[in-house]
Amino acid sequence: MPSVLLSQVKLGDKIVQDVQTPLGGVLFHKGKVITPRELEILQAFMISSVVIEAREGAEDEPAKIMPAEEQKKESKQAASMQTNQTHSMQNEYDQLFKLLKRVHNQFITGESLPILEIRTKLEALLKHIKEYNVLAFLPNIRNEHDYIFHNSVMSAMTSYQLALWNNFAQKDLLPIAMAGLLHDIGNIKVDKNLLYKPTSLTQAEVDEMKQHTVYGYQLLKSVPAINEGVKLAALQHHEKVDGSGYPLGVSGEKIHPYAKIVAIADIFHAMTLTRSYRKPISPYLVLEQIQSESFGKLDPLYVQTFIEKVTQFNIGTVVRLSDDRIGEIVFSDRNQLTRPWVSINKTIVNLTTERHLYIQEIISR
Known part of the structure; x- marks a missing residue:
């Protein structure tokens, strides 16, 4: 495993020891194969040498590189596979979105929510969770009034992912996703003119909007097919750990863990999705705001995990x-x-x- 000067590194060489920046961060992990892009980055960071896998044959023998036609073929196959996977996830996403929209538009007070159908659609979407990238995935919002449904579906996916990252028990994963999906279900009982108002709300209207948390809990409290955490997430996702939230102003451990997870997902998507009264905000700026709110507003452990994980694989983006x-x-x-x-x-x-x-x-x- 020779260490060679950067000037002697050849295309196709494989790095067998992590390459670190002057600040101690990992620039490339071992196993990375050198391409023109990697060479450019190494030069930009003024890396003097790297440890590479021993080359076969003479020292000055050119490294074996896949022929251009084979590279092109392999690249097309990989792109095709990625496209098919994305289409599958998008299809399941669209199905759940349409169901949620139908439930919201057709719901009549006194009838029961189709929880089994919702759960089935949600499980189908979550089978594609490995294809979901929190920072990069954006739905096609054709109607500005559809924001609330997109927010709910994406909050379900992000809540599930955040629960995985925080090592929640297997039995909690689907309920947490369900909590993300149904956290704003109380909007069913909010006046639609108020819900879709494109201008600023009056204080009285703000107070009415805040009631969606109570309405949501009331809708879910008698549903035996979902657990108490899902119901409390609908009630508590706007509570803050310092007690400054609503509707009850509870704090700390009185807020259910499901609600703490959903709160982060809800804030992220509420700010990064297109709204009727503003354009979406940069996901990186939203992460910074979420991080600032970890000091007294949001659970700091969940926030730190969220930021670390969503930014973990950004090299090359x-x-x-x-x-x-x-x-x-x-x-x-x-x-x-x-x-x-x-x-x-x-x-x-x-x-x-x-x-x-x-x-x-x-x-x-």
């Missing part, structure tokens, strides 16, 4: 900055995960120091 320049994430500072380093035309933009800039949009992974 193509993004658009707030000044419209497009580049590629090449490094994430472990202490400032929402402000990675971005390579733009071979120039590194360090968002930890250039605070006036931020990532506006994720273009591709």
Whole structure:
């Protein structure tokens, strides 16, 4: 396993020892195969040498590289597989979205919610959870009034993912996803003119909107097919750990863990989705706001896990900055995960120091 100068590294060489940046972060993990992109990044970070897998034959023999036609074929196959997987997830997403919208529009006070049908559709969607990327996935919102349904479906997926990341028991995973899906079910009983009002609400209207938490609990409390955590998530997802939330102003351990998980998912999607009265906010700026709210408002452990996990695999992600320049994430500072380093035309933009800039949009992974 020779250590070679960067000038001697060849395309196709395999790195067998993690490459670290001067700040101690991992730039490339072992197993990474050198391509022109990797060489560019190594040069940008002024890496002098790397440890590579011993080459077969003479030392100066060119590394074996897959022929261009084979590379192209393999790339097309991988892209096709990815597209099929995405279409499958999107199809299940659309089915659950349509069901939730139908339930909301057709619900009549006194009738029961079709919980079994909702659960079945939700389970079908969650089979594709490995294909879901919290930061990158955005639904196609054709009608501004559809926001509340998209928020619910995406909150279900994100709540499930966050529960997995926080090592919740298997028996809790589906109920937590159900809690995310039904957290705003109380909006069924809110005046639709108020729900879709495009201008600012009066204080009286704000107070009425806040009642959706109580309405949601009332709708779910007598449903035997869901557990108490799901019902309490509908009631408590706007409560804060310092007691400053609503509707009851409970704090700390009095807030159910399901509600604490759903609160994070709800805030994230409420701010990153298109609303009738504003454009979506950068997911990275939203993460920063969620992080600031971990000091007294949201559960700090769940918040830290959320931020660490959603930003964990960003190396190589193509993004658009707030000044419209497009580049590629090449490094994430472990202490400032929402402000990675971005390579733009071979120039590194360090968002930890250039605070006036931020990532506006994720273009591709």
